[in-house]
Amino acid sequence: MSDLQMTLSRVVDADIEVVWRCWTDPVHLPNWFGPAGYSCRTKEIDLRQGGIWRFDMIGPDGTIWPNRHRITLYDRPHRIEFLLDGDQGDMAGMLVEVSLDPLGASTRITQTITFPNAEARAGALAFGADRLGMETLAKLAKLAEAL
Numbered sequence: 001m002s003d004l005q006m007t008l009s010r011v012v013d014a015d016i017e018v019v020w021r022c023w024t025d026p027v028h029l030p031n032w033f034g035p036a037g038y039s040c041r042t043k044e045i046d047l048r049q050g051g052i053w054r055f056d057m058i059g060p061d062g063t064i065w066p067n068r069h070r071i072t073l074y075d076r077p078h079r080i081e082f083l084l085d086g087d088q089g090d091m092a093g094m095l096v097e098v099s100l101d102p103l104g105a106s107t108r109i110t111q112t113i114t115f116p117n118a119e120a121r122a123g124a125l126a127f128g129a130d131r132l133g134m135e136t137l138a139k140l141a142k143l144a145e146a147l
Contacts, residue, residue, distance in 0.1 A: 002114075003118045003121065004114050004115050004116075004117065004118060004121055005112055005113065005114050005115070005121070006112070006113045006115070006121060006124065006125065006129065006130060006133070007110065007111070007112045007113075008109075008110070008111045008112075008113075008130065008133045008134055008137060009108065009109065009110045009111070010108070010109050010134070010137040010138070010140075010141060011103060011106050011107070011108050011109075012106060012107050012108075012109060012137075012140065012141040012144050012145065013105070013106050013141070013144075013145050014105075014106065014107060014141075014144035014145050014147065015102075015105060015107065016077050016078075016100050016101075016102045016107045017077055018107075018144050018147050019077075019100055019107045019109065019140070019144050020076060020077035020100060021147070022140055022143055022144050022147070023047075023080055023098065023100075023140075024047050024048075024074070024076075024080075025047070026042075026045045026047055028143060029045075029047065029053070030042050030045070030055065031143065032136070032139040032140045032142070032143045033136060033139075033140075034057050034136055034139070035132040035133075035135035035136050035139075036135045036138070036139065037059070037060035038057055038058060038059055038060065039057075039058045040055045040056070040057055040058070040067075041055060041056045041058060042054070042055045043055055043056070047071065048071065048074060049071055049072070049073060049074040050071065050072075051071045052068065052069065052070050052071065053067075053068070053069040053071070054066075054067070054068050054069075054087055055067050065086070066086050066087040066088070067084065067085075067086065067087060068083075068084070068085050068086070068087035068093075069082040069083070069084055069096075070082055070083040070085075070093070077100060078099065078100050078101070079097070079098065079099055079100070080097075080098040080100075081095065081096065081097050081098070082095075082096050083095060083096075084096050084113075092116055093116075094113050094114060094115050094116065094120075095113070095114040096111065096112070096113050096114075097111070097112045097113075097114075098110070098111050099111075099112075107144075109137060109140070111133065111137070113129075113133075
């Protein structure tokens with residue numbers, strides 16, 4: 001891992017197609033995305049390569065963080081890539097690469113986030129982005145395992 005990246009991984013007890021649907025269905029994605037206690041309020045959602053998802057992430061204390069995912073790759077059912085930013089202009093954002101690998105009836109999710117610089121990565125880790133990211137993957141697992 002470089003000083004620009006953070007990688008999260010989890011095995012989900014669900015078929016790869018179910019996990020793919022959780023990432024690509026506009027009904028499901030906003031319901032699991034974000035750490036425990038956080039919710040998403042969608043402004044615009046077009047989940048396909050070249051599409052965009054604009055939303056507000058709302059924290060447990062009511063704090064709102066604008067978000068934008070600009071989807072650059074959908075390789076069904078194995079890979080999703082998007083640029084993540086704060087929905088302010090044409091920021092370069094962070095590159096998020098999501099890989100789904102089948103493990104029999106389960107799926108391994110590997111999510112690698114590449115930050116624009118080492119300081120941004122260090123700030124995210126100081127905020128607890130690794131722990132919060134794992135909480136987000138736990139919410140995904142809960143949904144996928146129930147479908």
